[in-house]
Amino acid sequence: MKNKQTKINYADLWGLREEKYKFLEEHDVKNTKWQGLQPIEPYYFFVPKNFASEKEYKHFIPLYKIFREFTAGVVSGKDDVLTDESVLNLKNRILSIIESDHSNDTIKLSYQLNNSAGDKILSRREKVAFNEENLQKYHYRPLDYRYIYYEREFLERDRYHLGFNLLKENLVISVSRLTANKNFSNIIASDCLPDYKLAESSRGSYFFPLYLYNEEEKQQTVFAGQEKLDLEGVQHTLRYKSDKKPNIDSKIFDILKNVFGKNTKPEDVFFYIYSILYSNIFRHKYQEFLKIDFPKIPFTANYDLFKQLAELGEQLVNLHLLKTPQLSNPISKFHGGNGNQVEKREYEEKEKRVYINNQQYFENIDPEVWNYFIGGYQVLDKWLKDRKGRALSSEDIKHYCKVVTTLSETIGIQQRIDRLYSEVEKNLIK
Numbered sequence: 001m002k003n004k005q006t007k008i009n010y011a012d013l014w015g016l017r018e019e020k021y022k023f024l025e026e027h028d029v030k031n032t033k034w035q036g037l038q039p040i041e042p043y044y045f046f047v048p049k050n051f052a053s054e055k056e057y058k059h060f061i062p063l064y065k066i067f068r069e070f071t072a073g074v075v076s077g078k079d080d081v082l083t084d085e086s087v088l089n090l091k092n093r094i095l096s097i098i099e100s101d102h103s104n105d106t107i108k109l110s111y112q113l114n115n116s117a118g119d120k121i122l123s124r125r126e127k128v129a130f131n132e133e134n135l136q137k138y139h140y141r142p143l144d145y146r147y148i149y150y151e152r153e154f155l156e157r158d159r160y161h162l163g164f165n166l167l168k169e170n171l172v173i174s175v176s177r178l179t180a181n182k183n184f185s186n187i188i189a190s191d192c193l194p195d196y197k198l199a200e201s202s203r204g205s206y207f208f209p210l211y212l213y214n215e216e217e218k219q220q221t222v223f224a225g226q227e228k229l230d231l232e233g234v235q236h237t238l239r240y241k242s243d244k245k246p247n248i249d250s251k252i253f254d255i256l257k258n259v260f261g262k263n264t265k266p267e268d269v270f271f272y273i274y275s276i277l278y279s280n281i282f283r284h285k286y287q288e289f290l291k292i293d294f295p296k297i298p299f300t301a302n303y304d305l306f307k308q309l310a311e312l313g314e315q316l317v318n319l320h321l322l323k324t325p326q327l328s329n330p331i332s333k334f335h336g337g338n339g340n341q342v343e344k345r346e347y348e349e350k351e352k353r354v355y356i357n358n359q360q361y362f363e364n365i366d367p368e369v370w371n372y373f374i375g376g377y378q379v380l381d382k383w384l385k386d387r388k389g390r391a392l393s394s395e396d397i398k399h400y401c402k403v404v405t406t407l408s409e410t411i412g413i414q415q416r417i418d419r420l421y422s423e424v425e426k427n428l429i430k
Contacts, residue, residue: 009034056425057289060296063175066273067208067247069162073174073196074138076148077117077156087135087147094149097121098130117156124153136167137192139174142374143320143403144383148193157196162209166193168244171210171270171317175277176200176375177294184283184290186375189274189317201376206294210270211244259429260303268310273297275313278414279421299429305420312417319406319413322399330401331408336360340392345384356384356392365404372407379407 011034013020064070076082081097084090097107104122108114113122128151138148150167152158166172174194176186179202186199190207199205246253246266257264276282276297283290300306318324337359346355347370353361354370370380383400392400 054289056298057286057296059428059430060298061252062296063173063208063273063294066249066252066269066297067173068249069212069247070206070208071159071162072157072204072206073194073198074148074150074155074159074163075157075196076154078113078115078121078154079140081111081113081118081121082151082154083138083140083146083148085146090147090149091132091135094151095130098125098128120156121154128153139188139190139192139194139198141195141198141382141386142188142377142379143322143406144386145192150193162207162212163193165209165211165213166190166207168213169211170244171267173208173270173274173277174199174205175208175295176203176205178203179291179376181291181373181376183373184287185373186290187274187277187295188374189320191321197375199375205375209247210266212247213244255429256299259301260306267314268307271310271313271317272299272306273313274317275309275417276421276424278313278316278410279417280414281418281421298424300424301427301429302423305423308420309417309424312413312420316410316413319409322402322406324406324409326409327402327405330398330405332362332364332401332404334360334362334397334401340397342384342388342390342392345381345388347381354380354384362400362404366408368411369404369407372411379403 011032013023081093082090084093093111097111100107102110104125107125108118108122111118113119131151134150136148136150138146140146150158150163152160170191172190172194174188174190176199179186179200181201186205188199190198194205194207196204248266248269253264253266253269256269260268277295282298286296289296300309315324319327336357339357340360341357343357344355347353347365347367348355348361349367349370351363352365352367353363354365355361365380370378372379380400380403383403387396
């Protein structure tokens, strides 16, 4: 700062709108309690920051240096047209747009294509043919999946240069680079195309794939390998002929293999990273750094510790992909009358119930599960909010009960990770 006599004061207020209005009525510049700031380079933040752990954190490895390729998540530009919870509904909608004899004005009115993304669809709908392979699984919000019509001519941001790798057998970490959230929780694993707002509700998120495929052969497919749902919900499998290579920087991967042995797998590294990023101790200690850039990862030199954390990370990933066998016996049940209409989202802490209307509710939901956040989203509340005004199907109810179980198990695994994390920084790979 050139003028060292300048004083910068800061104050903030958290709470309900009515409380804020009352505060403003009773306070002015003179009687507000201010906190003095001394912004320092390189960021010159105009909010209080605690960088006490900077000395340790600067020696960790940035995520963008571990994974060679990454990009921002997919942006459809028109979610209500190009995405859907039902793959059959999505197919019928896209067919009606592409193959319709109606004028662009009629289609525009029917599907409310009244923004720039809508104009893009209208201008190109007659130039593309319907392709069933464009119906792809889509990770829309944390633990909330849809389908997307992955047609590059329609999408606002298709991210195809990396996105095609997620049409095949793969894993991906979605994480934010910047966040305004009070606490860092902006990370979720996927095995399919991720939405831009998947891991961060306001600033957007980026995805880091575990594997990269040969782009020249990306269109060549045969049945056998990767799971895929057809329009009737029957599971088939796909395997792409192209070879896959780890998206992990070769120098970093060689260092890890020298320390842990040549049998170290890319998945081990992926799961270890995921485990670290779900440590509450790590998140709290380095929360100021996690809010302003991609995370940095501390790699322990202790092989047994590395394996234990990788195993816990793998359990977390399988939970978040809803692929853990224990989810077939969820801890929550659905009770009440008929209709299944989502009229509200009301949590009763004493009863441990979430009511969707005056009669029907999900039971056995602990307060910490109900209040669990990922990327600025209160997961259980957000899922119901997006379905307010409609009736839940039996599959919806099963899914919600699985999500409750997933979050409960996640909290337990995070506690186990924290019991190990204190040893991580005692012996780091330099």
